[in-house]
Amino acid sequence: MMDVKLLINSLWPGWRRLLNVSSSAALAVANLVLSLLLLSNGLTSEFGSFAMLQVSAGLAYGITNALLGAPLLIFLNQPVIPPLALRGFFLANLLLALLLTLGQVALVYALDLPAEIFWHAGTLVLLGVIRWFGRSYCLSVRPLASMRSDWVTAFFMLLGALWLWFSDNISLTQVLMVCWVSLLAGIIALGWEHMRQLLLSMQDRELQTVNLGIRNQGKAALVGALSLEATANGHSYIISLLAGPAAFAPIAAATLLYRPVLVVQGALAMYERPRLASLLNASPATLSGLAARQLARWSLLSWAGNTLLVALLLYFPEHGLWSADEQHTMLTLCLLWGCIMFLRSIRQAPATVAQASDNFALLAKACATAALVTLPVAALLVWQVSAVASLFALLAGELVILLYLYPFYLTRIKPQQSTEPQL
Numbered sequence: 555m556m557d558v559k560l561l562i563n564s565l566w567p568g569w570r571r572l573l574n575v576s577s578s579a580a581l582a583v584a585n586l587v588l589s590l591l592l593l594s595n596g597l598t599s600e601f602g603s604f605a606m607l608q609v610s611a612g613l614a615y616g617i618t619n620a621l622l623g624a625p626l627l628i629f630l631n632q633p634v635i636p637p638l639a640l641r642g643f644f645l646a647n648l649l650l651a652l653l654l655t656l657g658q659v660a661l662v663y664a665l666d667l668p669a670e671i672f673w674h675a676g677t678l679v680l681l682g683v684i685r686w687f688g689r690s691y692c693l694s695v696r697p698l699a700s701m702r703s704d705w706v707t708a709f710f711m712l713l714g715a716l717w718l719w720f721s722d723n724i725s726l727t728q729v730l731m732v733c734w735v736s737l738l739a740g741i742i743a744l745g746w747e748h749m750r751q752l753l754l755s756m757q758d759r760e761l762q763t764v765n766l767g768i769r770n771q772g773k774a775a776l777v778g779a780l781s782l783e784a785t786a787n788g789h790s791y792i793i794s795l796l797a798g799p800a801a802f803a804p805i806a807a808a809t810l811l812y813r814p815v816l817v818v819q820g821a822l823a824m825y826e827r828p829r830l831a832s833l834l835n836a837s838p839a840t841l842s843g844l845a846a847r848q849l850a851r852w853s854l855l856s857w858a859g860n861t862l863l864v865a866l867l868l869y870f871p872e873h874g875l876w877s878a879d880e881q882h883t884m885l886t887l888c889l890l891w892g893c894i895m896f897l898r899s900i901r902q903a904p905a906t907v908a909q910a911s912d913n914f915a916l917l918a919k920a921c922a923t924a925a926l927v928t929l930p931v932a933a934l935l936v937w938q939v940s941a942v943a944s945l946f947a948l949l950a951g952e953l954v955i956l957l958y959l960y961p962f963y964l965t966r967i968k969p970q971q972s973t974e975p976q977l
Contacts, residue, residue, distance in 0.1 A: 575818050575821055575822060575825075575852075575856075577700075577701040577702075577704035577705050577708075577821070578704055578817050578818055578820065578821030579814060579817065579818055579821075580704060580705055580708035580709075581704050581707060581708045581711075581817055582813055582814040582816075582817035582818065583708065583712075583814070584707075584708040584709075584711035584712045584715070584736075585608075585711065585813060585817075586810065586813060586814065587711070587712060587715045588711060588714070588715050588718075588729050588732065588733070589601070589604065589605070589810050589813075590810075591715055591718060591719065591724050591729070592604055592724060592725075592726065592729050593807065593810075595724040596724055596725060596726060596729075598803045599803070600725065600726040601803050601806065601807075602794070602802045602803035602806055603665060603667055603671075603726055604726055604729060604730070605790075605802065605803070605806030605809065605810070606661075606665065606790060606791075606794045606802060606806075607658070607661070607662070607675050607678070607730070609787050609790045609791075610657070610658055610661050610679070611658070611678060611679050611682050612783075612787070613783050613787070614651075614654040614657070614658065614679050614682065614683050615682065615683065615686045616779040616780075616782070616783055617650070617654060617776065617779060617780070618647055618650055618651070618654070618683050618686060618687050619686065619687075619690060619775075619779065620772065620775035620776045620778065620779035620780075621650065621768060621772045621775065621776045621779075622643055622646055622647050622650065622687060622764070622767075622768075622772065623687065623690045623775075624767075624771040624772055624775035624909065624914060625643075625764065625766075625767025625768060625770065625771045625772050626643050626690065626691065626694075626767070627690075627694065627827060627828060627831060627909075627910075628767065628770075628771055628831070628912060629643070629763065629767060630691075630694045630695065630828070631828075631831055631832060636760070636763070638758060638759055638760035639759075639760050639762075639763035639764070640751065641751055641754050641755035641758065641759040641760070642755070642759040642760050642761045642762075642763055642764045643687075643691075643763075643764055643767075644687075644691075644751050644752050644754075644755035644759070645755035645756065645759050645761070646761065646764045647683065647684065647687040648684065648752070648755065648756075650683065651679070651680050651683035651684055651687075652680065654679055654680075654683055655676045655677075655679050655680045655683075656676075657679075658675050658676050658678070658679040659672050659675065659676045661675075662675050662676075665794065667726075668727075670727050671726065671727060671730065674727060674730035674731055674734060675730060677734040678730055678733050678734045678737065681734050681737040681738050681741060682734075682737050684741055684752075685703065685707070685737050685740045685741045685744070688700075688703070688741060688744045688748045688752070689703055689704075689744065689824070690824060691748065691751075692744055692745075692748060693824055693825060693828060694828045696745075696747075697825070699743075699744050699745045699747075699748065700744070702743050702744075702745075703740045703741070703743040703744045704740070704821075705743075706739050706740050706742075706743035707736045707737060707739060707740030707743070708736075709739075710732075710735060710736035710739045710740075711732060711733065711736040714731075714732030714733075714735065714736060715732065717732075718732065771912060771914055774914035774915045774917070774918045775909075775914040775917070775918070777918035777921070777922060778914060778917035778918040778920070778921045778922075779921075780921075780925075781918065781921030781922040781923075781924065781925040782917075782921040782924075782925075782955070784921075784925035784928065784929055786948065786951075786952075788925065788928055788929045788932055788948075789805075789928075789932040789936070789941075789944040789945065789947065789948055790802060790805070790806075792929075792932055792933050792936055792944065793805065793936055793941045793944065802941065804880070804883055804884070804887060804941075804942070805887060805941060805942065805944075805945070807876065807884070807887075808884060808887035808888050808890075808891050809891065811860075811863075811864050811867065811888060811891070812860055812864065812888075812891050812892075812895050814856075814860050814863075815856045815857050815859075815860035815895055815899070816895075818856045819853050819856055819857075819898070819899065819902055822849060822852055822853060822856070822902070823849075823902060823905070823906045823909075826845065826849050826906060827906055827909055827910050828910075829845060830842060830845055830846065830849075830906060830907060830910035831910040831911075831912075833845055834907075834910055834911055834966075842907075842967060843967045846903050846906070846907050846963075846967040847903070847967070849902065849903045849906060850900075850902065850903035853899040853900075853902040853903065854899050854900070856899070857895055857896055857898075857899040860895070861892050861895075864888050864892065868881075868884065868885055868888060883942065886942060887942060887945070890942075890945040890946070890949065891945070893949055894945065894948055894949050894952055897949070897952040897953060897956055898952060900956060900960075901952070901955055901956045901959055901960070903963065903967075904956075904959035904960055904962065904963035905917065905955075905959055907962075907963055907966055907967060908959060908962060908963075908966075911966060913962070916958070916959070916962055917959070919958065920954070920955045920958030920959055921955060923954055923958065924951040924952070924954040924955045924958075925951065927947070927950055927951055927954055928947045928948060928950065928951035929947075931946075931947035931950065932944040932947035932948065935947055
């Protein structure tokens, strides 16, 4: 029988996981406050545009996480880390951030937003991608720095929200400015070592390792990330481009209510993925199995807590976030999003285990298949039924991904007979 003390010491203790989740939860709360300010005091079209720009920024983070974050995870698990190769990853991310910024500007143009939004939306993605990659790097080498960055970013977002509230000048332009200034503060909070690597990458680096990583892990991970984005947020682009940001606003409001669980589960995945990679490669199966099952439980717990909050908001509509005429629509949207997030919570552990196992091809196949189901069905439902009905296509796509990944998860992480310690 395995030594229980060894088992406990081989996994991050619960308080460390709670600390990481709390930093991401702080970001979610700060984002929620800014979004509610704009929803309550701005135009419906401005809130819809803000929600759409956040979706596209999330896509940018997903692209850098797949194309560079996945190879970086494997690279940092090597016995020896060549400095020039590491700086190559930083330079590649900086170049990718500039490219993704152009994509964000193109979206702003497609949505026919005012000219001043171009600068703020582009800067938001540029700084966001730099911080996201830096956060991913720090999670593997010094997790406390990534948590500090989250807390600092959240603090400046809340400080900016307070400033907007007292200045009574709440608009899409002002909210975007608060966001990118907060991201800049978050980059500084990652510490001198991160900044040093970023600056040195512009002078001396080696890109061969990056190219190899992109070929071996990045391409498959990118296909998976893009396909997952098409499955998870394809309806957002379809509705916004076909019907306009105002039509997307009710769905964006319901999505906003479930944003805390999205952020928390994203933080859990980023926090546990490096550890799972190490456990799967160098530890007994008992340890990796315990880590994966704990991730699954924390994911479901976060979904349950968020769902309880949403249920309270629906039961007590006196908060005024939506009118009495919109109550039935919001109830329908929240029920659908609750089901979608339940499926995402179940597939959280299988997807993270697949990434940690370097099985990005399976993820790519699952997400691509789901996208082939979701996109045409969502477009048809928006065209023939309503924007709300497009969420049924999203629900079907999530189910497809889960059916692909769960058999692999069951074979890779087998339940143990022994009693598991609670961390």
